[in-house]
Amino acid sequence: MKFGVIQFPGSNCDSDTYYAVRDVLRQPVEYIWHQDTDLRKFDCILVPGGFSYGDYLRTGAVARFSPVMGALEGFADRGGLVLGICNGFQILCEAHLLPGALTANVGLKFICRHVNLRVEHNRSAFANECREGQVLRIPIAHGEGNYYCDPETLARLEANGQILFRYCDEQGSLTDEANPNGSLANIAGIVNERGNVAGMMPHPERASESVLGSEDGQFVLKSLVSALVKA
Amino acid sequence: MSIIEKTAIDVRGTIHDTAPIDPEIYREMGMNDAEYREVVKVLGRHPTYTEVGMYAVMWSEHCGYKYSRPVLRLFKKYREALDGAGLExxxxxxxxxxxxxxxxxxxxxxxxxxxxxxxxxxxxxxxxxxxxxxxxxxxxxxxxxxxxxxxxxxxxxxxxxxxxxxxxxxxxxxxxxxxxxxxxxxxxxxxxxxxxxxxxxxxxxxxxYARADGVGNPVMLVGSGTGRDGIHGATFASVELGPESESRRPNVQMGDPFQEKLLIEATLEALATGHIVGIQDMGAAGITCSTCETAAKAGSGMEIDVLKVPKREADMTPYEVMLSESQERMLCIIEKGREEKVAAVFRKWSLNAVVIGRVTDDGFVHVFEGENLVARIPAKSLADECPTYALETEEPEYVRAAHSVDLSALPEPADYEEVLLKLLASPSIASKxxxxxxxxxxxxxxxxxxxxxxxxxxxxxxxxxxxxxxxxxxxxxxxxxxxxxxxxxxxxxxxxxxxxxxxxxxxxxxxxxxxxxxxxxxxxxxxxxxxxxxxxxxxxxxxxxxxxxxxxxxPQTAIYPTPVVGMLGLIDDCDRRCEQGFKAEGDIVAVLSGGPLSGGAASLGGSEYLRAVHGMVAGAPPRLDMAAEKRLQDCVLGAIGAGLLASAHDCSEGGLAVAIAESCIAGGTGAEVELMAPGPYSATLFGEAQSRIIVSAPVENVDQLRKLAAEHNITFTAIGNVGGSKLRIGLNGAKLIDSDLETIARAWRGAIPAYMVG
Structure with missing residues (x-):
C-alpha cells in the first residue's frame, strides 16, 4: 500500500499531509512533484491544501494544467483512490474530476477554525471508518470554500449518495449558522460517481493528533487505509 | 514629482565626473549637511547620484540606527555583539x-x-x-x-x-x-x-551567515525581478507622517507571497547543498544593504553590475536598481564553481538565479553599469560607520501631571456588572x-x-x-x-x-x-x-x-511609547502545557499573587477601567516588584510542571473580574467567587495590579498548591469554584456581579464584529 502526496509550487499542506500518513497512519508515503507523470507505484494519491501557483487567476485554475494532473486523470480512470483536501478539492473541481466549483466564502473573508461535519454515510472509501450521522470536529482554512453546482448536479449528488460530509452544528443539525462559507446544501465534501475520487474543504490532517485539539480527522484518513486493505 | 524628475543631474554619472550634489536633493533623501560632508570626506570626492542615494538610505535611522544605537547598547547581548562577534x-x-x-x-x-x-x-x-x-x-x-x-x-x-x-x-x-x-x-x-x-x-x-567570504566567489541574486517599488522606503520610515504622506504610496512595496513561498523552499533546499557561503535577505535598502553588509561583515569587498540584475521594468537607472526595495529577493555568495548547482535548485522552483558580481578583497563595493563605474564605496562606511548622535532628553510635563491625579477620590460606579460587560466589550480586551x-x-x-x-x-x-x-x-x-x-x-x-x-x-x-x-x-x-x-x-x-x-x-499627535516585547518560552513536556480556560466543574478557583489580592486605588492608574468608565488616562502604571514577580512565575511554573493546575491565566487589562470572566468564557463554564479586600470595590475588581495569576485546580491539589506557594513566598487565595452557567462575583459580602455566561460571552465575542459589519 503506497500513498503519494502531490507537491505543486505553492502547496503548503503537503508536508502536513505527508506526516499524517507517515506518523499517524504509519503507512508508506512519498511526495509527487508536479512535473512527475508516472504514478504507477501509488495506491492512493492525496492532493494537499495550499495556494498552488499562488491561486492566481482562480483557485486551482493553473494547477490543473500541471503535467501531474494528466497522469492523475489516468490514475483515477484506473480506479486509484484520490482525495483532494482544500486547495486539492478546488484543483479536482477545476480538472473536472469532481463536479461543481468552489467560490468565495459568503463573508468574503478567509476563515480558519474548527467546524463540525456530519458524515452522510459510511459506504464510501473516504468514510468507512465513520458511523453514519457521526459528527466530526475538523478545521477549515480557506477563502474559497463555498461549494456550488447546478440544480441537476445537486440532485444527482444527492440521489447517488455522492455527498460525503456536510457542515452541521454540534448535534449534527444542518443549520445556516453552522455553514461557515455559504456552501450549497452545507456541502463540505463530495465523491465522484465511481466512488474513487473525493474532495473536501476541511483538513483531516490537521485533526489527526490529540496535541492538535482533535483526532477526528483520523476517521477519514483511516478509511482510506481500510478501503485499500479491502481492495 | 520625484527627485530625479525635477533635477537635471546625470543619474548615470560615474565616479570620475562627480560634482557637488544640490543640498536640496540629499536633504530630501533624509541626509543632513554634516552627513554629506562626511560622505565627501570618506570618498575623497563628491559622490555620484547613485552613491548619495546609497548613503542616504544606509545612514537613515531605519537602517543605520543613528539615534538609537547609543541607547540600544544598554541591551547586554547587543552590546556584546557590537563589541565582539557581530550581531549575527x-x-x-x-x-x-x-x-x-x-x-x-x-x-x-x-x-x-x-x-x-x-x-x-x-x-x-x-x-x-x-x-x-x-x-x-x-x-x-x-x-x-x-x-x-x-x-x-x-x-x-x-x-x-x-x-x-x-x-x-x-x-x-x-x-x-x-x-x-x-x-x-x-x-x-x-x-x-x-x-x-x-x-x-x-x-x-x-x-x-550573511558574509561575503572568499575572494572571487560569485555573487548571485535570486528570487523576484527588481522593479521601481519601494525606492527610499527606509527613508520614508525615518520621517513623521503628514498630509503629504499619501503621496508616499509608491514608496510602499508590493508583496507576492507565492514567490516568497517558493523562495523559502528554494533557499532552504539550496542551503542544504552546502555550496552557499553566505546569504542575506533584501529588505530595506535592497541590493545596497545586502552587498555592503555582507562585504563589511567578512572584511572583504564586492563588485556587481546592475545590468545583470533581472528587472521587471525597462530603463531602470543604477540609482533605482540599488535603492529598489522590491520584495522576495535574496543575495547569495556561492562557492566558486558551484554556481550551476545552486542555480538549478532555484530554477526548479521557477525562480531567477543570476550571478551579478563577485567577492573582492579591497573593502570596497564597486557598482558598475556595464563598463561605467557608478559607485565605489568602502563597504564598512556604509554598513557600520553611520554617524551616531547622542540626542537630548527631557521629561515631558504631562508625566508629573498624570501622576498627581488622586485616584482614590473617584466616584464608584452604580452597577459593577454593567462595568464588567463594558470592559469585556472594549475592543482592546474583547475577543480577537x-x-x-x-x-x-x-x-x-x-x-x-x-x-x-x-x-x-x-x-x-x-x-x-x-x-x-x-x-x-x-x-x-x-x-x-x-x-x-x-x-x-x-x-x-x-x-x-x-x-x-x-x-x-x-x-x-x-x-x-x-x-x-x-x-x-x-x-x-x-x-x-x-x-x-x-x-x-x-x-x-x-x-x-x-x-x-x-x-x-x-501633526495631530504622537503615539504612546510602545516598546513591544516578543518573548519565547520552552516547555520541556508538551503534554504539560496549560491554557486559560476553566476545565472542570467543582475545581477550586484561586489567585496566586506576589503581593496582596488587590492593589488598591493606585492600581487603577493607566487602567482600562479608568479610560472606559471615567474617560481618563492618568495615574502611574501599577507597581512592579520584579522579585515578587519572579517568585510568582517560579511558583506557577512549578505547579504546572507538577500537574497541579487545570488552568492558569494572567491577570492584566480589566483586572481580576475580566480575567475570571475570560477563564469562564474560554472554558465554557461559569464560576462563583467571593473576594475579600480593602479599598474601593472598583480597584479590587478592575484594578490592574501586577504579579497575579488566576488558576483553577482539582480540590485535592489545594494542599500541595498552598505548600508550593508558601515555599515561594507567594500569596495563595482561594476565591471560589468552577461550575454552573453563571459568573457570580461577591466582594466583602456584597453580591456585585451575577451574569449569565452567555451574556458575558456575547459581550466579549460580539464587540469587534459589531464594529466591522457591512
Missing amino acids: NAGIIDIGGGLGIVMKMESHNHPSAVEPFQGAATGVGGILRDIFTMGARPIASLNSLRFGSLDDPHVRYLFEHVVAGIGFYGNCVGVPTVGGEVYFEDCYAGNPLVNAMSVGLLKTEDVA EWVYDQYDHMVQTNTSVLPGSDAAVLRIRGTKKAIAITTDCNGRYCYLDPFVGAQIAVAEAARNLVCSGARPMGVTDCLNFANPEKPQAFWQFRRAVEGMAEACEFFNTPVVSGNVSFYNET
Missing part, C-alpha cells in the same frame, strides 16, 4: 537537542498607514526572510497591532485592510499566524502600528476571533494551543518539547511611565508564557516611538530601553534581536 549569532536561542529558535520582530508602520493591505503584507514577508536567510524554517508568525478608535471609519478601513494583508501573505506562504495582540487607542489613529514577528526553527549546526479567524493559524500542524489563550504553543516535532510565544506591551503604561511600562511589558510577557507552562528564554523587541529629535520623545525612548534592559536581565530573557521604529507621529 546573537539571534539564536538554544532549545537543546541540537535545535535552535531564531526570532525577530519588525515594524511596518508607515507603509501600513498609507497602504494598509500591502504595508502589512510586506511586513510579514520581510520578517519571514529575516528568518529563513539564517537557514531556519519559519514555523510561526505573530503580529502586534495598534489602531485608533473603531468609531472612526478610517481606522476601521486601516484595521480591516491590515488584517486582510497579513492574512493574504501569511496564509499563502504556509506559516501559521499563531498569536499577537491588538490594541485600540486614539493616539494611533493616524499612525497605526503594524509589528510583524516571525519565529524559525533550525539545527544549530545549519545556521547560515474576528482577527485570527482570518489567519491560517494551524498550517504545519504544530499549533497545540490555538490563538486566544495567554500564549501560542507549538510542539517541536520529533521531541517532547514545545515552545510558547507571546507579544506584549501596554502603551498606556509606557506613556505614563516608560521605564515601569517597559518593565511590565517584559514581566507580563514572561507571565503569559509561564501561564502556558513555559520557561521564558529570550526576547525580540520592536521599539515604536515618536520623533527622536524631540527631547520628550527621546526621553520616552531612553527610559523605556533602560526599563526593558533591566527587566530582561532580571528575568534572564536576553534581547536577542529587535527593531526600532521612530517618527510615529502625525
Whole structure:
C-alpha cells in the first residue's frame, strides 16, 4: 500500500499531509512533484491544501494544467483512490474530476477554525471508518470554500449518495449558522460517481493528533487505509 | 514629482565626473549637511547620484540606527555583539537537542498607514526572510497591532485592510499566524502600528551567515525581478507622517507571497547543498544593504553590475536598481564553481538565479553599469560607520501631571456588572476571533494551543518539547511611565508564557516611538530601553534581536511609547502545557499573587477601567516588584510542571473580574467567587495590579498548591469554584456581579464584529 502526496509550487499542506500518513497512519508515503507523470507505484494519491501557483487567476485554475494532473486523470480512470483536501478539492473541481466549483466564502473573508461535519454515510472509501450521522470536529482554512453546482448536479449528488460530509452544528443539525462559507446544501465534501475520487474543504490532517485539539480527522484518513486493505 | 524628475543631474554619472550634489536633493533623501560632508570626506570626492542615494538610505535611522544605537547598547547581548562577534549569532536561542529558535520582530508602520493591505503584507514577508536567510524554517508568525478608535471609519478601513494583508501573505506562504495582540487607542489613529514577528526553527549546526567570504566567489541574486517599488522606503520610515504622506504610496512595496513561498523552499533546499557561503535577505535598502553588509561583515569587498540584475521594468537607472526595495529577493555568495548547482535548485522552483558580481578583497563595493563605474564605496562606511548622535532628553510635563491625579477620590460606579460587560466589550480586551479567524493559524500542524489563550504553543516535532510565544506591551503604561511600562511589558510577557507552562528564554523587541529629535520623545525612548534592559536581565530573557521604529507621529499627535516585547518560552513536556480556560466543574478557583489580592486605588492608574468608565488616562502604571514577580512565575511554573493546575491565566487589562470572566468564557463554564479586600470595590475588581495569576485546580491539589506557594513566598487565595452557567462575583459580602455566561460571552465575542459589519 503506497500513498503519494502531490507537491505543486505553492502547496503548503503537503508536508502536513505527508506526516499524517507517515506518523499517524504509519503507512508508506512519498511526495509527487508536479512535473512527475508516472504514478504507477501509488495506491492512493492525496492532493494537499495550499495556494498552488499562488491561486492566481482562480483557485486551482493553473494547477490543473500541471503535467501531474494528466497522469492523475489516468490514475483515477484506473480506479486509484484520490482525495483532494482544500486547495486539492478546488484543483479536482477545476480538472473536472469532481463536479461543481468552489467560490468565495459568503463573508468574503478567509476563515480558519474548527467546524463540525456530519458524515452522510459510511459506504464510501473516504468514510468507512465513520458511523453514519457521526459528527466530526475538523478545521477549515480557506477563502474559497463555498461549494456550488447546478440544480441537476445537486440532485444527482444527492440521489447517488455522492455527498460525503456536510457542515452541521454540534448535534449534527444542518443549520445556516453552522455553514461557515455559504456552501450549497452545507456541502463540505463530495465523491465522484465511481466512488474513487473525493474532495473536501476541511483538513483531516490537521485533526489527526490529540496535541492538535482533535483526532477526528483520523476517521477519514483511516478509511482510506481500510478501503485499500479491502481492495 | 520625484527627485530625479525635477533635477537635471546625470543619474548615470560615474565616479570620475562627480560634482557637488544640490543640498536640496540629499536633504530630501533624509541626509543632513554634516552627513554629506562626511560622505565627501570618506570618498575623497563628491559622490555620484547613485552613491548619495546609497548613503542616504544606509545612514537613515531605519537602517543605520543613528539615534538609537547609543541607547540600544544598554541591551547586554547587543552590546556584546557590537563589541565582539557581530550581531549575527546573537539571534539564536538554544532549545537543546541540537535545535535552535531564531526570532525577530519588525515594524511596518508607515507603509501600513498609507497602504494598509500591502504595508502589512510586506511586513510579514520581510520578517519571514529575516528568518529563513539564517537557514531556519519559519514555523510561526505573530503580529502586534495598534489602531485608533473603531468609531472612526478610517481606522476601521486601516484595521480591516491590515488584517486582510497579513492574512493574504501569511496564509499563502504556509506559516501559521499563531498569536499577537491588538490594541485600540486614539493616539494611533493616524499612525497605526503594524509589528510583524516571525519565529524559525533550525539545527544549530545549519545556521547560515550573511558574509561575503572568499575572494572571487560569485555573487548571485535570486528570487523576484527588481522593479521601481519601494525606492527610499527606509527613508520614508525615518520621517513623521503628514498630509503629504499619501503621496508616499509608491514608496510602499508590493508583496507576492507565492514567490516568497517558493523562495523559502528554494533557499532552504539550496542551503542544504552546502555550496552557499553566505546569504542575506533584501529588505530595506535592497541590493545596497545586502552587498555592503555582507562585504563589511567578512572584511572583504564586492563588485556587481546592475545590468545583470533581472528587472521587471525597462530603463531602470543604477540609482533605482540599488535603492529598489522590491520584495522576495535574496543575495547569495556561492562557492566558486558551484554556481550551476545552486542555480538549478532555484530554477526548479521557477525562480531567477543570476550571478551579478563577485567577492573582492579591497573593502570596497564597486557598482558598475556595464563598463561605467557608478559607485565605489568602502563597504564598512556604509554598513557600520553611520554617524551616531547622542540626542537630548527631557521629561515631558504631562508625566508629573498624570501622576498627581488622586485616584482614590473617584466616584464608584452604580452597577459593577454593567462595568464588567463594558470592559469585556472594549475592543482592546474583547475577543480577537474576528482577527485570527482570518489567519491560517494551524498550517504545519504544530499549533497545540490555538490563538486566544495567554500564549501560542507549538510542539517541536520529533521531541517532547514545545515552545510558547507571546507579544506584549501596554502603551498606556509606557506613556505614563516608560521605564515601569517597559518593565511590565517584559514581566507580563514572561507571565503569559509561564501561564502556558513555559520557561521564558529570550526576547525580540520592536521599539515604536515618536520623533527622536524631540527631547520628550527621546526621553520616552531612553527610559523605556533602560526599563526593558533591566527587566530582561532580571528575568534572564536576553534581547536577542529587535527593531526600532521612530517618527510615529502625525501633526495631530504622537503615539504612546510602545516598546513591544516578543518573548519565547520552552516547555520541556508538551503534554504539560496549560491554557486559560476553566476545565472542570467543582475545581477550586484561586489567585496566586506576589503581593496582596488587590492593589488598591493606585492600581487603577493607566487602567482600562479608568479610560472606559471615567474617560481618563492618568495615574502611574501599577507597581512592579520584579522579585515578587519572579517568585510568582517560579511558583506557577512549578505547579504546572507538577500537574497541579487545570488552568492558569494572567491577570492584566480589566483586572481580576475580566480575567475570571475570560477563564469562564474560554472554558465554557461559569464560576462563583467571593473576594475579600480593602479599598474601593472598583480597584479590587478592575484594578490592574501586577504579579497575579488566576488558576483553577482539582480540590485535592489545594494542599500541595498552598505548600508550593508558601515555599515561594507567594500569596495563595482561594476565591471560589468552577461550575454552573453563571459568573457570580461577591466582594466583602456584597453580591456585585451575577451574569449569565452567555451574556458575558456575547459581550466579549460580539464587540469587534459589531464594529466591522457591512
